[in-house]
Amino acid sequence: MSRGKFITFEGIDGAGKSTHISFVASLLHDLGHTVVTTREPGGTPLGEKLRELLLSENMHLETEALLMFASRREHLAQVIEPALARGDWVVCDRFTDATFAYQGGGRKLERAKLEALEAWVHPHLQPDLTLLFDVPLEVARERLARSRNLDRFEQEKADFFAATRDEYHRRAQQFPQRFRIIETIRPVAEVNALIDGLIREFARA
Ligand code: TMP
Numbered sequence: 001m002s003r004g005k006f007i008t009f010e011g012i013d014g015a016g017k018s019t020h021i022s023f024v025a026s027l028l029h030d031l032g033h034t035v036v037t038t039r040e041p042g043g044t045p046l047g048e049k050l051r052e053l054l055l056s057e058n059m060h061l062e063t064e065a066l067l068m069f070a071s072r073r074e075h076l077a078q079v080i081e082p083a084l085a086r087g088d089w090v091v092c093d094r095f096t097d098a099t100f101a102y103q104g105g106g107r108k109l110e111r112a113k114l115e116a117l118e119a120w121v122h123p124h125l126q127p128d129l130t131l132l133f134d135v136p137l138e139v140a141r142e143r144l145a146r147s148r149n150l151d152r153f154e155q156e157k158a159d160f161f162a163a164t165r166d167e168y169h170r171r172a173q174q175f176p177q178r179f180r181i182i183e184t185i186r187p188v189a190e191v192n193a194l195i196d197g198l199i200r201e202f203a204r205a
Helices: 018-030 045-056 061-086 096-106 111-121 137-145 158-174 188-204
Strands: 006-010 035-039 089-093 129-134 179-183
Touching: 006 018, 006 096, 018 035, 018 089, 018 129, 018 188, 035 061, 045 061, 061 089, 061 096, 061 111, 096 111, 096 158, 129 158, 129 188, 137 158, 158 179, 179 188
Parallel strands: 006 089, 006 129, 035 089, 129 179
Antiparallel strands: none
């Protein structure tokens, strides 16, 4: 039994990532894979409790980074690693790139601290493919302005999201072999066609 593939979805809030997750999961299913769809923070009963705290409670920046990695540690042990070992494909809404982008870029936590946590929690695992959903900052802001009940991150100011987005782009440049940037300013049908081609190509490789 060969190991499954690990696909992550990333992007700033309002970039349009979530709309495409079920599309990718059902495409992979049609291609014959068993798919586990999950998310961070969250993905386990404990992780979902941590998510609630992370999205609502004010806390020290380092507490926030540590809780993101605590949720991730549990998620890896309970869900991600067993699924990949079984040969399932894991489609995960955010992973460690989000911590570099939000806590590192947005909140300015030193990158070395995040690298230390990453080396502790998942020294040998990286996504096989990362889809980075991207729109100009103003478009993401407009989309967010239309939604109600914004969480603690979504309520952040434009400069926070500009720095978060910049860090995502820096990561995409650092790891070009696994990152693909999807510009969601285009019509949904066009974006779907693009993702369809990209996933089929990845699944064949
Ligand atoms: P979601 O709305 O895409 O589910 O993500 C929840 C929020 O958590 C989102 O605003 C980004 C934030 N987040 C971080 O700040 N760091 C992380 O490591 C992860 C996984 C998410």
